Amino acid sequence: MAVKNKKLNLKDKYQYLTRDMAWEPTYQKKEDIYPDESFEGIKILDWSQWEDPFRLTMDAYWKYQAEKEKKLYAIFDAFAQNNGHQNITDARYVNALKLFLTGVSPLEHAAFQGYSKVGRQFSGAGARVACQMQAIDELRHSQTQQHAMSHYNKHFNGLHDAAYMHDRVWFLSVPKSFFDDARSAGPFEFLTAISFSFEYVLTNLLFVPFMSGAAYNNDMATVTFGFSAQSDEARHMTLGLEVIKFILEQHEDNVPIVQKWIDKWFWRGFRLLSLVSMMMDYMLPKKVMSWAEAWEVYYEQNGGALFKDLERYGIRPPKYEDVANEAKHHLSHQLWTTFYQYSHATNFHTWIPTEEEMDWMSEKYPDTFDKYYRPRYEFLAKEHAEGRRYYNNTLPQLCQVCQVPTLFTEKGDATKLSHRQIEHEGERYHFCSEACCDIFKDEPEKYVQAWLPVHQIYQGNCGGADVETVVQKYYHINIGEDNFEYVGSPDHKRWQFIKGMAPQQKGDDEAAEKPNAA
Amino acid sequence: MPERAGPVTHKNNKVMIMSVNALYDYKFEPRDKVENFNGMQLVYVQWAGHLMFCAPFALLVEPDMSFRALIEDALKPAVAAHPQSVKADFLAAQWELNGESFTPNADASLVDNGIDHKSMLVVTTPGLDGMFNTGY
Numbered sequence: 001m002a003v004k005n006k007k008l009n010l011k012d013k014y015q016y017l018t019r020d021m022a023w024e025p026t027y028q029k030k031e032d033i034y035p036d037e038s039f040e041g042i043k044i045l046d047w048s049q050w051e052d053p054f055r056l057t058m059d060a061y062w063k064y065q066a067e068k069e070k071k072l073y074a075i076f077d078a079f080a081q082n083n084g085h086q087n088i089t090d091a092r093y094v095n096a097l098k099l100f101l102t103g104v105s106p107l108e109h110a111a112f113q114g115y116s117k118v119g120r121q122f123s124g125a126g127a128r129v130a131c132q133m134q135a136i137d138e139l140r141h142s143q144t145q146q147h148a149m150s151h152y153n154k155h156f157n158g159l160h161d162a163a164y165m166h167d168r169v170w171f172l173s174v175p176k177s178f179f180d181d182a183r184s185a186g187p188f189e190f191l192t193a194i195s196f197s198f199e200y201v202l203t204n205l206l207f208v209p210f211m212s213g214a215a216y217n218n219d220m221a222t223v224t225f226g227f228s229a230q231s232d233e234a235r236h237m238t239l240g241l242e243v244i245k246f247i248l249e250q251h252e253d254n255v256p257i258v259q260k261w262i263d264k265w266f267w268r269g270f271r272l273l274s275l276v277s278m279m280m281d282y283m284l285p286k287k288v289m290s291w292a293e294a295w296e297v298y299y300e301q302n303g304g305a306l307f308k309d310l311e312r313y314g315i316r317p318p319k320y321e322d323v324a325n326e327a328k329h330h331l332s333h334q335l336w337t338t339f340y341q342y343s344h345a346t347n348f349h350t351w352i353p354t355e356e357e358m359d360w361m362s363e364k365y366p367d368t369f370d371k372y373y374r375p376r377y378e379f380l381a382k383e384h385a386e387g388r389r390y391y392n393n394t395l396p397q398l399c400q401v402c403q404v405p406t407l408f409t410e411k412g413d414a415t416k417l418s419h420r421q422i423e424h425e426g427e428r429y430h431f432c433s434e435a436c437c438d439i440f441k442d443e444p445e446k447y448v449q450a451w452l453p454v455h456q457i458y459q460g461n462c463g464g465a466d467v468e469t470v471v472q473k474y475y476h477i478n479i480g481e482d483n484f485e486y487v488g489s490p491d492h493k494r495w496q497f498i499k500g501m502a503p504q505q506k507g508d509d510e511a512a513e514k515p516n517a518a
Numbered sequence: 519m520p521e522r523a524g525p526v527t528h529k530n531n532k533v534m535i536m537s538v539n540a541l542y543d544y545k546f547e548p549r550d551k552v553e554n555f556n557g558m559q560l561v562y563v564q565w566a567g568h569l570m571f572c573a574p575f576a577l578l579v580e581p582d583m584s585f586r587a588l589i590e591d592a593l594k595p596a597v598a599a600h601p602q603s604v605k606a607d608f609l610a611a612q613w614e615l616n617g618e619s620f621t622p623n624a625d626a627s628l629v630d631n632g633i634d635h636k637s638m639l640v641v642t643t644p645g646l647d648g649m650f651n652t653g654y
Contacts, residue, residue, distance in 0.1 A: 039541050186539075338572040375650040376570075394596040396573035397562045397638075405573035415653030417564065419574070421616065421638055424535060427548045428616070428636035430562065443538040449546040458578040459554050 010055060017057040022125035036121040040186040042258075043251035047124030050246055053238035061133060064231075065140065072144060072228045079221045080151045089217040090285035091156065091495035092486055097222065098158040098348040099279055100210055101149050103175045106166040108142035110179040111135075111194060118187040130239050134195075137232040148225040156491050158347040158482035165347055168462070169475045170453035171275070171339075173403045177450065178272050182265075184446070189261050191243045197265035199233070200240030201306065204298040205273050207233060209280045212288040248313040255314045260442070266318035267435040271402040274335050281332035281361065282353060290364035295328040320435040326411045329365055333373040338407050340380065341392035345467060347477050349486035352381045372414050389485055393467070395454045399432035400447050401439050406432040424448070552635040559635040561628065563593055566642045567653040570600050574638065585631050586624040593641075602646045614640040 008016065025033055037044075078084075088094070112135050119131030146162070153159040166172045182193040211226030213219075247254050277291035289297075299321075307317040340350040353361065358377060361369045383390050396405035410416045420437040421430045424444050431437040440447045456462050463474035471477045481490050496502035538544050552559050559581045564574035577592045589608045597603040613620045615631075616638055622631050633639065648654045 036541065040539060186541075334572070341570075341572060372650075372652045372654075375652070376654055379649065379654075388599070390570075390599055392571060392599070394571075394575045394577070397576045398573075407572040409569075415567065415569070415648070417569070417573070419564070419638070425548075427551065428634075428638075430636070430638065442536045444535055445538040445540075445544050445546060448548040450549060452550065454576050455550045455560065458558070458560065458576070459550075460556060 014055045014057055018129045019125045030123055034123040036187055037123055040188050042188040042254050045250050050124050050126040051242055052126050053242045054235050068228045072224055075224045076147055076221055084220050085152055085155050086498050087218045091491050093217045093285050094152055094156045095348040096279050096283040097149050097152055101159055101162040102165045102172055105142050105145040106163055107175050107179050108138050112138035114183045114190055118190050121187040134236055141229055144225050148221040161476045164476055173453050175272055177403050178268055192258060192261040193265040195240035196244045198269050199236045201303055202269045205294055206276055209276055213284045216286045216288050217284060259315055263319040264439050267320055270324045271404055274331050277332035278335035282336045291332045292328040323411045329368040330414055334407055341390055344391050344483050345471050347482045349489050351486040352377050397430055398452045398454050399436050400429045400450055401436035404432055408432050561633055562638045564640045565597055566640050567647040568600055569654045581629045582627040584625050584627055585622045606643045606646055608641055612642040
């Protein structure tokens, strides 16, 4: 093709470096080259209608990202040299990072794998390029998150084996199975699940809490990662919306399929985010906003406007959003009390919220906190004070689909556990909700094979018969260091030493840990 | 276009069950069949109105253990942390098995009581309905 100008304008450059890199096959059939494109039932009539959300080409991508990362790593270096971890609000904050590093960073890597795969499966070149670019973003995010938090690993416990734990530890099967479910779906469902339902509809409920939480709690390393990822995330969100509109505009037969996926992935995402709810309300010493407020702004308002906009395609808001909306008053409290009682099997610590924190919760949860949850914490605090720090020594029932313990209560009755069960081909299955049960009934073959951590322990597949052996040997959680109550933990004592409130612990490296000169 | 496995609907337990839409014959053994538990079985027990225990207990038990032994050796240790546990008379309590009301025979085995693998038991102890008027 003839090029008139020496320097291409952006539009031409984009055309040459993306769409024109593709070609029409002549001696192979298109469906043989892209065998995964049609089995989900999605009908694409014209791939050329695909609008690329950002006209970004690879050469520009490398240039922008290289500049961003140069700055990012300069800040990581400065943070480490200045012992930045000593400036955070309180060492309890680091537990949010432990959750992030084991629960979220491996998902970035899973997203990298997922987008690399679907980036091969579409016959439309525009979609392929967008997926490939997002795949590289996700790999970078996984790496830069690990680098941002690696400094903390030198000074606090529980951060030493995140990727290994992600594949084994009981509560981490919640995020892991979420992404395994998406990655084992077809390419269009993957994009509806991750690009649309997660990145577009729900991502603000993951990133804003963690990154604002980092900013509020003086974690310069993590907040700088957040800023560096922001422009990527904006691109991912735009892709999510483009994906859904493109599929819906291509054929009306696509509407019911997409609606089913939105119902499923909204709920899967909501269950996954229950971990974030407790992080927001309980693990941030200086709080950004409550989970209920975040849900109102980022789901009820923004999501409401989005689904209003999608109405013209025949799409309605996700089924069971009423359950999720009502649950905002209870979610974080039910999750935190669960982790509080199973702290002996986690790589992070739990604690009773302080008086001031409980007052904050009373204000943020006027209808539920004082009625249901404050008395529980007062009881647990008293138990602890009397030498009976509460741990639940019996393993919990898990939901067959979301893999969270069946801990949620019924909509409208916070005293009644929500539980569903069915029989399928001679086997019994249990669920945390009607929504998870629906997901199972739609594709039972996927979930009958679920690797449920509690059942795996009982089958003898996790290194031992007792919880202690499983935790230490199979999970790589160092007993007495990583797990149990925060108060009195090595992390807590180290923090008190840093702040000049306690003598140095035995075994601490004096050079590595000096109290702030200030 | 490859052979499609689904969707096919069939009646099962009075609910419509669909089938996965896959590129190939997508069939897997259930991972938690009773034979994978080395002669043992699972049973779930929930003490209604006692949310101090965040979820029903998942218990690994011998199928031929008596119902009384389930209470004494498995349930009682599991609920010991609750202040009301000392007052609870589980054998005289109201039981549900897999959603139906149920009168256990304390000296019969779990199997003979109809409590099969992955059965769900819910026990309600009249007069003991948790703490703080919130089923805790």
